[in-house]
Every structure is written in structure tokens, then in C-alpha cells.
Amino acid sequence: MQPIEPIRAQEQANWRFFEALPEYDRSAIKQTTIKGAMLLQPLFEFSGACVGCGETPYLKLATQLFGDRMVVANATGCSSIYGANLPTTPWTVNAEGRGPAWNNSLFEDNAEFGLGMRIAIDQQTAYAQELLLELRESIGAELVDALLAAEQNTEQEIAEQRVRVVQLKERLAAMPEQARAQELLTVAEQLVVRSVWIIGGDGWAYDIGYGGLDHVLASGRNVNILVLDTEVYSNTGGQTSKATPRGAVAKFSYAGKPTAKKDLAMLAMGYENVYVAKVAYGAKDTQTLRAFIDAAAHDGPSLIIAYSPCIAHGVDLTHNHRQQNLAVKSGHWPLFRYEPSRAEKGLNPLRLDSAAPSIDYTEFSSTETRFSMLNRTYPEAAKLYQEQAQDDVIARFAHYQSLADLPGAADLEKKESSDD
Numbered sequence: 001m002q003p004i005e006p007i008r009a010q011e012q013a014n015w016r017f018f019e020a021l022p023e024y025d026r027s028a029i030k031q032t033t034i035k036g037a038m039l040l041q042p043l044f045e046f047s048g049a050c051v052g053c054g055e056t057p058y059l060k061l062a063t064q065l066f067g068d069r070m071v072v073a074n075a076t077g078c079s080s081i082y083g084a085n086l087p088t089t090p091w092t093v094n095a096e097g098r099g100p101a102w103n104n105s106l107f108e109d110n111a112e113f114g115l116g117m118r119i120a121i122d123q124q125t126a127y128a129q130e131l132l133l134e135l136r137e138s139i140g141a142e143l144v145d146a147l148l149a150a151e152q153n154t155e156q157e158i159a160e161q162r163v164r165v166v167q168l169k170e171r172l173a174a175m176p177e178q179a180r181a182q183e184l185l186t187v188a189e190q191l192v193v194r195s196v197w198i199i200g201g202d203g204w205a206y207d208i209g210y211g212g213l214d215h216v217l218a219s220g221r222n223v224n225i226l227v228l229d230t231e232v233y234s235n236t237g238g239q240t241s242k243a244t245p246r247g248a249v250a251k252f253s254y255a256g257k258p259t260a261k262k263d264l265a266m267l268a269m270g271y272e273n274v275y276v277a278k279v280a281y282g283a284k285d286t287q288t289l290r291a292f293i294d295a296a297a298h299d300g301p302s303l304i305i306a307y308s309p310c311i312a313h314g315v316d317l318t319h320n321h322r323q324q325n326l327a328v329k330s331g332h333w334p335l336f337r338y339e340p341s342r343a344e345k346g347l348n349p350l351r352l353d354s355a356a357p358s359i360d361y362t363e364f365s366s367t368e369t370r371f372s373m374l375n376r377t378y379p380e381a382a383k384l385y386q387e388q389a390q391d392d393v394i395a396r397f398a399h400y401q402s403l404a405d406l407p408g409a410a411d412l413e414k415k416e417s418s419d420d
């Protein structure tokens with residue numbers, strides 16, 4: 001044991017040095033590589049989650065990519081608790097004071113809450129554009145036209161639009177006698193693109209908030225839905241949800257869950273205009289990164305279902321990445337992306353990003369107490385569920401493979417014309 005004071009003084013100096021290090025220029029970084037993305041400043045840091053929590057890395061990644069323009073609707077659950085240990089919060093701002101705007105809603109209406117944010121932003125943007133046109137001559141036609149025509153797909157383009165908005169605000173501030181100009185000043189910031197994220201756990205997405213989630217998927221609106229799937233209601237101590245796998249022991253399933261995990265991705269794919277991805281960063285981080293970038297770029301609803309190891313799985317989370325790898329290799333968590341933009345090009349929208357199951361399901365399930373404890377308590381049920389779960393993963397992979405192997409519309413057209 002040592003007195004803390006000298007250590008604290010030394011660490012404070014180290015911390016100040018670390019904080020003074022300059023951040024990289026976002027527009028100069030290749031964000032589509034893991035190496036590049038990890039150089040971006042995270043705007044989610046020092047959360048109160050359990051050590052090794054599988055949820056938080058997805059949030060950190062989202063803020064690295066979109067944090068300075070993110071608007072978050074967070075369902076009640078672990079993410080709302082470690083996300084708001086008030087009066088502190090891990091959601092933070094960059095040197096310009098920009099960071100995610102975050103709010104927490106009821107468990108049962110979070111998707112609608114996020115949709116409301118999207119609608120409000122779109123309404124304010126449309127109003128700002130209307131006022132710009134109305135005041136075009138007094139503001140300056142060149143600036144107004146540039147503001148209205150701006151593409152905002154890259155960091156560079158967004159940075160350029162921010163500069164234009166600063167110019168606009170300066171000009172509007174110099175027109176205090178014009179009421180419409182002052183009105184525009186209140187919504188001018190909405191001329192910079194926003195990235196709306198609706199976030200929560202599986203209890204929210206698969207169960208209690210599912211009706212609302214489905215409604216938002218059907219709305220066609222540009223929102224990104226991130227499901228942090230721990231396969232139980234983690235925050236209240238691990239109750240069974242519809243995401244809980246067959247044979248797992250959880251609260252309300254002491255004798256093992258007798259039914260298979262609900263396939264939320266398949267339900268969402270039924271809409272055809274929803275971007276859907278199933279990811280596990282510990283198994284394939286490049287696929288996770290790609291999914292986040294493509295989901296945000298998709299001009300419609302996106303759903304990312306993210307495998308999130310949790311203390312409720314009964315495994316030392318030092319091995320979090322190994323567990324994700326085992327889940328993917330056993331077929332428990334197939335990786336894929338369903339991209340409506342591919343269908344628009346006549347291609348099959350579904351792409352599998354993981355191979356067929358290459359290890360026995362028990363090689364995965366035996367490493368986690370949520371499954372293995374059933375061998376002691378209900379050995380016969382454990383044996384039955386293991387066999388069924390093995391069949392489940394093989395059948396599910398075969399089903400996805402058959403869908404991914406289907407020809408796209410363009411292939412069918414080619415075939416038809418060659419048949420004629």
C-alpha cells in the first residue's frame with residue numbers, strides 16, 4: 001500500500017498530457033478500415049458497465065464514426081444505466097463542443113421516441129430550407145444555393161456545410177430587424193445532416209418494444225436501430241427474452257428455454273427496404289465496421305443486431321472475443337448483411353459474412369454456464385436441447401445460404417432474355 005496523493009498528482013499530469021494530444025483530422029482518415037476508424041475520437045468513454053461488457057464497444061464505435069452528429073434514443077436497459085450514471089455520463093463532446101444528443105425513453109416506446117426525433121429534425125430542416133429560399137436575396141444567393149445543394153455524404157462535405165452554416169448565422173445575426181431571419185437562426189443548425197440512432201437491448205427490441213420497432217421499420221424513415229443483444233434482460237438480472245437461445249438457463253427458464261431464439265433479422269428483411277446486419281465485432285470486426293457505415297448511409301430504416309457477451313452468460317468476459325468467435329463458428333450467430341441498395345442494382349441483397357458451422361454447437365455452449373448448468377440440473381432436457389440446438393443452427397444456416405444463393409433480379413432478366 002502507498003499513499004495515494006503522490007500517485008494522483010503524477011497521474012493527473014499524465015492525464016493532462018494525454019488530453020492535450022491533438023486529435024486526427026477526421027476528413028483525412030480512411031474510416032472504412034479498422035486501423036483508420038480506431039484513430040477517430042470516441043465520444044463515449046468511461047462508462048459504468050461491467051468490465052468486459054459486450055455492449056459498450058458498439059456504442060464507442062458508433063460515436064467514433066458519427067458522434068458529432070448523432071441523436072440517440074436509448075431504451076431503458078443496461079445501456080441507459082451505464083449511459084447515464086447521472087450526474088455523470090460517458091457520452092461526451094469533442095473540442096468543438098459537438099457530441100451525441102442523448103435521451104432515454106420508456107422501455108415500451110423507444111423506437112417511436114427515436115422516430116419522433118427523426119420527424120422533428122426533418123421538419124426543422126425543411127423549414128430552414130423554406131426560409132432560406134424566402135430570404136435568398138437578403139442573405140446572398142450564392143451562399144443559399146450552396147447550402148441547399150450541399151451533398152453531405154463524407155466528412156469533408158459535412159465540414160464544408162458546417163462552415164457555410166457559420167457564415168449563414170453571422171449574416172442572420174446582422175439582420176436583427178428581420179423577423180424571418182431571426183426565425184431561420186433558430187433552425188439553421190438543422191441544415192447539417194443528423195444521424196439518428198435508436199438503441200436498446202433484446203428485451204426492448206424482441207419483446208416489450210417490438211410493436212414500436214416494427215412500426216418504425218415499416219415507416220421507411222431514415223433511422224438506425226442498434227440492438228445490443230445479450231440474449232436476456234441483463235439489467236434486471238437476466239430474465240428470458242425472445243432472444244434467449246434454446247436450452248439456455250435464465251430467470252423464468254430455470255429448466256432451460258424450450259423454444260428457439262426469435263429471428264428478428266428475418267422479420268425485418270421481409271420489408272425489403274430495411275438494411276439489416278447481424279454482427280459480432282469479436283469475430284469479424286471489419287464486417288461490423290462495414291455494417292455501421294452502410295447502415296448509416298442507407299436512406300431508410302436500418303437494423304443492426306449486435307452480439308453482446310454479458311456477465312449473465314456465465315463466462316469470464318476476459319474471453320469476450322473468444323466467445324463471439326465460438327458463437328459464429330458454431331452457427332449460433334451467423335454474420336450477414338441484407339442491403340436494399342444491392343437489390344436496386346439487380347443484385348441479391350443478402351450476403352453471408354460467415355462460413356457454415358465448423359464446430360459442434362457444444363464446443364460453444366459448453367463454455368458458458370447459462371447452457372452447461374442444465375447438464376447438472378436437468379441432464380435429460382440438456383441433452384435434448386443440445387441436439388435440437390445443433391439441428392437449429394444447421395437448418396438456419398442452410399436457409400440463409402439458400403436465400404443468399406438466389407439470383408438477383410438482373411440475373412433473372414438476363415436469363416429471360418437468353419431464353420427468348
Ligand SMILES: Cc1ncc(C[n+]2csc(CCOP(=O)(O)OP(=O)(O)O)c2C)c(N)n1
Pocket residue numbers: 076077078079107108200201202203204205208228230232233234235236241
Ligand atoms: C415496461 C417495463 N417493464 C420492465 C421494466 C424494468 N426493466 C428495466 S431495464 C430492463 C431490462 C432490459 O433488458 P434489455 O432490453 O434486454 O437490455 P439490457 O439490459 O440487456 O441491455 C427491465 C425489465 C421497465 N423499465 N419497463
Ligand code: SF4
Pocket residue numbers: 048049050052053054055078082230234235309310311312
Ligand atoms: S450486465 Fe451485461 S450488458 Fe449489462 S453492463 Fe454488465 S455485461 Fe454489460
